[in-house]
Amino acid sequence: MLETSKDTLDPSDWNSFRLQGHRMLDDMIDYLEHQREQPVWQAMPDEVRKSFRQPLDDGQHDLTATHELFIKTVLPYALGNVHPGFMGWVHGGGTPVGMLAEMLAAGLNANLGGRDQAPIEIERQVMQWVRELFNFPKTASGLFVTGTSTANLIGVLIARTTRLGADVRQQGIAVNDSQLVAYASASAHISLTQAMDIAGLGSNALRKIPVNQQYQLDITALELAIAEDKKSGRLPFFIAGTAGSADVGAIDNLQAIAELCRRENIWFHVDGAYGALGMLAPDIAPRLQGIAHADSIAFDFHKWGQVPYDAGFILVRDGELHQGTFSSPAAYLKRESRGMAAGSPWPCDFVPDLSRGFRALKTWFTIKVYGEEKLGRVISNTCTLAQHLKRRIEAEPRLELLAPVALNIVCFRYRSTEANQVNAELVIALQESGIAAPSSTTLNGQLAIRAAIVNHRTTVDDIDALIEATLKFGEIITRSTGS
C-alpha cells in the first residue's frame, strides 16, 4: 500500500517509495534491453481486455500491485512500435534517453502555455535548432504540437487568415465572397482534408491533384487546376507539398511548388510529417530541395526523430502572421516586463492550447545526447534497409514490388491469382506471428504489404525475417485457398 501523508498525495515514507520507483525504472530499462526477445505484437486475450472493464471502486490500490498489473496486462499488449520488427504505419521507435527525459518532465510538471520559465527557453532552443535545420529566418516562429495533423491544421488557419485578413477571426469566412481553395496531391495525408473541414472551408475545397509514376504531385495538373479555379472566381490560397507520403514515401517536387506559390502568391505549406527530418541526413537533404522556401512546415519528432510520443512541430516563416492568427487578449493572461508574467510572446499566442506539456525536453535530450549526425545516420539507415528489402523482393519470383522506393517505405505483394485476398490475410498472419509487423495499403486497386522502416533498431536480419515469413505464410495461405 502506498502510505500517503495525511492530507496530500505524497508518500509518507519516501524511502519505500524511492525503492518502488527504482524497481519501475529497472523494469522499463529491462523492457527496452530485451525487446528483441519478445514478439512484435500479440493479440490481447479476452480476460485481459475484460480486466479493463471494471467499475470505479473507491478502494486505494497498492502501488506495487498496480505496477505488476501494468507489467502483466499492458506491457505485453502494446502495439510494438518499440520493437525492431515493427514496420506497420509510420511509427517511431522511441529511445531510452527519451524515456528518461519524459520522467524528468513529469516530475517537473511544467505547463508551457506561457510565463517566464526555463522550460520555455528549452522549447525556444529547440525552435532555434529547427530554424537552422530548415534555413528559416530569425523572424520565423515555431513550437510543439501533438502531431502533424494539428500542425497541418495550424498551417491552413494561418494561410486563411493571411489571405482573408485578420477580420476573418471576428467575422468568419463570410468576410469574403470568393471560395478559398487549397491543393495537395491525391496521395497527401487525410489530415489535410480534415484541416479544411475543421477550418470551416470544407473538405471539398481541397483539390486532390493526380500524381505521376513516382507518386509525386503532378505540377502541370496543379497549374491547370489553379487556372481553372481562378477562372471560376475562386481564391487559391494554400498548396501543401508532401515530403515523404504516408503510403509510399514519395517526395513532391518542392522546388517547383515553391516557385509556383511565389508566382501565384499562394501559401506554400509542407507536410513533412516524417520526411522533413531527412534534413538531418546528408544523403537525403538534397532531395528535399525547396523546403527552405516553405511558408510553413509541419513535421513530427516522434517518427524519424525517434522522440517518444507525442512531439509534433509547426514551423512558420513569418512569426507575426502566426501570432496574428491565434493570439487573444485576456486579463488573466496579462503580460509584464518583469516577474513571472514576463517573456511575452508566450507559446499560447501561437496555438489554440493554453495548457501545454514539456514535449521540448525529450526532444532537447534526444538531440543533445545522440547528436544531429547520429540521428541523421539512423534516418539514412532506414532508407538503406528499404533498398535491401526492395532488392530481395526483386530477386524473389514469388514477390512483386508495387511502388518505387524513394525513402524508407516498401510496398509489395505475394504473387497470386487472388492477390488482394491473399495479401490481406498475409499481413494479418505476419502480425499475428509476432515475427514482423507490416501494415497494408491499396495502390491502384492492388492491396500492398507496406513495410515502413522507421525504427532505429531495425536491422538487415529483421528485413530478412520479414521476407522469410512472407514467403512461408504466402505459401500456406495460397495452398489453403487454392489460389
Ligand SMILES: *Cc1c(COP(=O)(O)O)cnc(C)c1O
Ligand atoms: C503521420 C503523418 C501525418 C499525421 O501526423 P500525426 O503526427 O500522426 O498527426 C500527416 N502526414 C503524413 C505524411 C504522415 O506520415
